[in-house]
Structure formats: structure tokens, C-alpha cells
Amino acid sequence: MPHRAAKPSLLVDALLFAAGALVATVLLLALANPFAQPDAYHDGGAAALRAGSSAGGGGRTFYDDPALAYTVDRPIAGWDEKRAGWGRAHPELSRGGERVLMVSGSQPAPCGAPGGDHTLTRLLKNKADYCRLHGLQLLYNTALLRPSMDRYWAKIPAIRAAMVAHPEAEWVWWVDSDAVLTDMDFLLPLRRYRGHNLVVHGWPRLVFEARSWTSLNAGVFLIRNCQWSLDFMDAWAAMGPDSPGYRRWGAVLKSTFGDKVFDESDDQSALVYMLLQSGSPWREKVFLESDYYFEGYWLEIVGRLGNITERYEAMERRPGSAALRRRRAEVEHAAGAAARNAALAGAGLSEAGVNGWRRPFVTHFTGCQPCSGQRNEHYTGASCDEGMRRALNFADDQVLRAYGFRHAGPLSDDVQPLPFDYPATASQ
Secondary structure: OOOOOOOOOHHHHHHHHHHHHHHHHHHHHHHOOOOOOOOOOOOOHHHHHHOOOOOOOOOOOHHHOOOOOOOOOOOOOOHHHHHHHHHHHOHHHHOOOOOEEEEEEOOOOOOOOOOHHHHHHHHHHHHHHHHHHHOOEEEEEOOOOOOOOOHHHOHHHHHHHHHHHOOOOOEEEEEOOOEEEOOOOOOOOHHHHOOOOEEEEEOHHHHHOOOOOOOEEEEEEEEEOOHHHHHHHHHHHOOOOOOOOHHHHHHHHHHHOOOOOOOOOOHHHHHHHHHHOOOOOOHHHEEEEOOOOOOEEHHHOHHHHHHHHHHHHHHHHOOOOHHHHOOOOHHHHHHHHHHHHHHOHHHOOOOOOOOOOOOOOEEEOOOOOOOOOOOOOOOOHHHHHHHHHHHHHHHHHHHHHHHOEEEOOOOOOOEEEOOOOOOOOOOO
16 A cells, blocks of 8 residues: 555645535535525514524523423423523524424335325425425424324324424424325415414314214314423323223224224324313314315315316406416415415305315325225225326426426326416417
């Protein structure tokens, strides 16, 4: 081997340091997100993302308390005060409005169903698209944070950890992996939920009169980052697999709900049961949303998507609607969305749900199980797969428009360029 000097010269040291600094700078610029934009849900996001704290700066917070844990088996007390203290220590990270953190996830292992991993990738892209367009953060988790709480119970440990990791977020928005955001223009009406800590798609009559376990859906919900929510999730999880009375809870839930055919304690039945109890400490803080598709059943939606597209295109062809057809940079999405939303009523498209033609906000493919392939026996593989492709392409066309393209058909993977002044110049 050639001889190597034991002590490099100061000149060599200086050159190596300068080269390293240059490489680090280039990497930092290369990894910066070119699509970062202001957050439509709060007005302090851009500054917060740019801000940073030194390792020892900002003062002591709850993160310095060794007794505080991220896991569901360790209750947290005084969380509202802890969050407030963290905010005082980090004003540059906590200013702004009601920030929303979207949380979703899937199993850590590869999918068992053919094409399942590809479908999950498209479903993840759909959520990433919506979050990018509206300046939201997305946490997609693929780790079982508490292996004993798997399947539908796995969301609770993930949400609990997300709340602790993101004290700057006022809301955590759980979205099941098999849910598709099908209206890229829609904003969560957070003002509507003031005074509430949990928002779930459901119907009071079906919960409190019919006492149905399907009176709400626990696959998509908003939960406020507060002490009430931590306590609520502790009580919710106490009916899950970690409970010594797990089997008993399964029998209780089956006997409570006449339409429940299996005797396993699941998250959705447990949630309805908690609301039904006399003197429930949870009921008054839960908002059952049914005025729009906060979470929509896919079978009543996918067959109507083509007609919805036609009606939106007709709206943009109306006289005086040139502003709706104007091409915009993707960073201007909020302005275009606001213009389209303002035009819906005049075009007869403002009504949501099965009786209206407004784009469904979330289309949930409950029972389709795209990863495992173990679908509900009432659904065929073809109906689930085709439905998901229709919904994903429907949403993707709204995103691709800013890039000058759209899918060649509702089930096509191919895309085609859009003509100028689309849809006025689209072929009839």
C-alpha cells in the first residue's frame, strides 16, 4: 500500500471542509420540496416549516419528562396544559389557525392480494395529492405500534402517537387506507365543529333510535388534539384486544346491536356503544356529520361519477364561466377551487349526497380489502377493483388538470393532453 501521511496539512483540511459544506448545501437544495405552499387550513404553516430550533433551545417541555410515553398503555394527564406550554416555548411553530394532520396507514408486510401493493400506492398518492394541494401534513404509518391491536384497532395507537408527536396540530384526521378523496376542491368546514372534539360520518336517528352498529363509520374521522380525546381513546381501547374482557365485550356488542352478525368487539360497534350509554361523558362532544360525504359508501357513489364529471364540465361551459376554465399553476389551486365552489349553486350542483351532484368528498371502499383480498362476500373482486379505479382516476383528473392532462377514460391508465380552454373545446 502506498504510504499515507498521519497528519494531513491544514490546507487539505480546509479544502475537505469546503467541499463537504458545498455538497451538503447542494443536497439540501435538491431535497427541498418544490411544491411547498401555504396551508389553506392555517396561516402560519410556511413560517413554521422554515423555522427551526437549536438542540437545547426553546426551554423545557413535556418532551423532557421521562414519565410521558407515546404508548396507549401509559395514560397522559394535563395534556392541554402540556400542549400550551410547548406552544409558548415554540411560538414560531404553533402560531396560526387550526392545523390538521392527516394520518393513514397500512400493514407492515406486503399485500397478499395480486396488485394490492400497487393499489395501496395509488391510494397513498391520492392522499398525498390532497394534502399537497391544501398544505396539510400527511403521516402514513406502516408500523404496528402495538401488535396486539391490529386491523381496525391499529389506528388508536397511531393516532395517540401522532398527537404527542404533533402538538402543533389542533386536529388529527384519520383516513382509512381504502378511502379515496374524490373532491380535491373541498375544505373541511372546521368552524362547523367548534365545541366538538370528534367528528364522524353518521346519523343520530340510526345511532339512538335504530341502534345499528352501521349507524356511523369509524374509517374516517376528525379528532381534536386535547385531553378529552386522549381520555376518549383510552376508554375506546379498553374494549379492544388488550382488554381482559375482550371476549365479553364481543358478546355485549352483538347482543346490543340486532344487525351485528359477528361476536367480535370491533372499533365501530364499540364507538356506537359508547355513545348509547346513559349519561355518556362523550356524547355531547361528538358531531355526527351527514350533510355531505365526509365518508361516503362507495357502492352508492362510483356509478354516478361519470355523470358528475359531465355536470361539472357543463358548469364550466356556461356563459360567463371563462374564469373557471382559466389555466393556473398548481400553487394557485385554492383560488381555482374557490371559484368553482362559488359557481356550484348557480349550476345546480351545491347539494351533496345521494340526491345531489356535488363531487363526493371521500369515497370509502369499505369491505373491499384491496391489500388482503378478503372482500366482503357481497362484493365481487371486479366491482371493487373497477370502483377503485374509477374513483382514483376521477380524483387524479382533478390533479392532472394543473399539468395539462387527464385520463383517456374513466378506467384507463393512459393520459391525454388537454386542449386550451378545456372543457369548452373538448370534443362532444
